[in-house]
Amino acid sequence: MKYSRVLGTGSHLPSRVVTNADLEAIVDTNATWIRERTGIEQRHLVSEGETCCDLAEAAARKALEAAGIQASDLDLILVATTTPDQFFPSTACLLQQRLDVHGCPAFDLQAVCAGFVYAMDVADKFIRTGAAKHALVVGAETISRLLDWTDRGTCVLFGDGAGAVVLGAAEEPGIISTHLHADGAYKDLLQVPGGHGNGRPEAAFMEMKGNEVFRIAVTTLGRIVDETLEANNLSKSDIDWLIPHQANIRIIQATARKLDLPMERVVVTVAEHGNTSSASIPLAFDQAVRDGRIQRGQTLLMEAFGGGFTWGSVLIRY
Numbered sequence: 001m002k003y004s005r006v007l008g009t010g011s012h013l014p015s016r017v018v019t020n021a022d023l024e025a026i027v028d029t030n031a032t033w034i035r036e037r038t039g040i041e042q043r044h045l046v047s048e049g050e051t052c053c054d055l056a057e058a059a060a061r062k063a064l065e066a067a068g069i070q071a072s073d074l075d076l077i078l079v080a081t082t083t084p085d086q087f088f089p090s091t092a093c094l095l096q097q098r099l100d101v102h103g104c105p106a107f108d109l110q111a112v113c114a115g116f117v118y119a120m121d122v123a124d125k126f127i128r129t130g131a132a133k134h135a136l137v138v139g140a141e142t143i144s145r146l147l148d149w150t151d152r153g154t155c156v157l158f159g160d161g162a163g164a165v166v167l168g169a170a171e172e173p174g175i176i177s178t179h180l181h182a183d184g185a186y187k188d189l190l191q192v193p194g195g196h197g198n199g200r201p202e203a204a205f206m207e208m209k210g211n212e213v214f215r216i217a218v219t220t221l222g223r224i225v226d227e228t229l230e231a232n233n234l235s236k237s238d239i240d241w242l243i244p245h246q247a248n249i250r251i252i253q254a255t256a257r258k259l260d261l262p263m264e265r266v267v268v269t270v271a272e273h274g275n276t277s278s279a280s281i282p283l284a285f286d287q288a289v290r291d292g293r294i295q296r297g298q299t300l301l302m303e304a305f306g307g308g309f310t311w312g313s314v315l316i317r318y
C-alpha cells in the first residue's frame with residue numbers, strides 16, 4: 001500500500017500590511033471591535049497587478065526547495081483557489097508554465113475556505129493509487145478582490161496569501177485520513193452571488209450572514225473532529241497540533257476546547273493574516289514547520305469550513 005507524506009512546505013504573503021486602524025479610515029468600524037470579535041489585528045493584501053498565481057508561485061518554489069525536489073519531478077499540480085487570475089487557463093496551468101513543467105495534470109479546485117483540505121484529499125488519492133509520485137498542493141487567494149469595501153461585516157475579516165505543500169509517495173503515512181463534506185443547502189449564508197455564468201458579473205462580491213455562519217461553523221467543526229478521531233481509533237490526547245482554518249479566533253478556541261487542547265498546541269495566525277480562505281491552513285502549517293514548533297513524527301489535525309458549505313479534515317503523521 002502506498003501512502004503520501006509531506007516532503008516540504010512553503011508560503012508567501014503580499015508585502016502590503018493593512019492594520020485594523022487603517023480600516024477605520026475606509027469603513028465604519030473600529031480596531032477594538034475587530035480584535036475582540038475576531039482576533040484579527042492586521043492582514044496582508046495584494047497590490048494592483050499582483051495576482052493569485054504570483055503568490056502561488058512564491059509559495060510553491062519555497063515548498064519545492066524544502067522538499068528537495070525539482071519542479072520537473074512533479075507529476076500533479078493542484079491549486080485550491082476561489083480567486084483565480086483568469087477564468088481559464090486555471091491558475092494551476094499558469095503556475096505549471098511558470099515552473100517550466102510540461103505535461104503533468106494541473107487543475108484548480110474550488111471549495112472556498114475548505115479548498116486546501118479538499119486538494120490534499122485529491123492529491124493523496126492520486127498518490128495512493130500510483131497515479132502520481134510527487135504532488136504540489138497549493139492554497140492561494142486574492143480574496144480581497146471579492147470584498148465589498150463598504151460592507152464592514154465582511155471586509156474586515158479577510159486577507160490574501162498562499163501556502164504550498166509537496167507530497168511524495170511513501171511506504172508509511174503520511175496522510176493518515178481525510179474526511180470531506182459539503183451541503184449546498186447553506187449556499188445563501190456565505191456567497192459571491194454574481195458571475196458571468198448567471199449573467200450577473202456586477203454582483204461578484206461576497207455576502208455573508210456572519211452570525212449564522214459562526215454558529216454552524218462551530219458545531220460542524222466539532223463534528224469533523226469527532227469523526228476524524230473515531231475513524232482512526234484515536235483519542236484527543238493523540239493530537240500534537242491542531243492546524244485550523246483561520247477565520248475567527250473564537251471559532252478556533254471552540255474547536256480547541258472540543259479537543260481539550262491547550263491553545264499552545266494550536267497554530268494560530270489569524271491575528272497577522274486574517275482569513276485567507278484556502279491559503280490559511282498551508283500558511284499556518286508552513287509557519288509552524290519553519291519556526292520549529294512542528295516536528296517530524298508528530299500527529300497534526302487540519303480542519304476547515306467554508307462557503308457551500310464545505311468542510312473537512314486531514315490527519316497527518318508529519
Ligand code: COA
Pocket residue numbers: 028029030033034037038113152153156208210211212213214217247248251275305306307
Ligand atoms: N465593526 C464594528 N461593528 C461591527 C462590524 C465591524 N466591522 N461588523 C459588525 N458590527 C456590529 C454589527 O452591526 C452589530 O451591531 P448592532 O448590535 O448595533 O446591530 C454588532 O457589531 C454585532 O454584530 P454581530 O454580527 O452579531 O457580531 P458577531 O459577534 O457575530 O461577529 C463576525 C461578527 C462576522 C465577526 C462573526 O459572526 C463571525 O466571525 N462569523 C463567522 C465568519 C466566518 O467565519 N466566515 C468565514 C467562514 S470560512
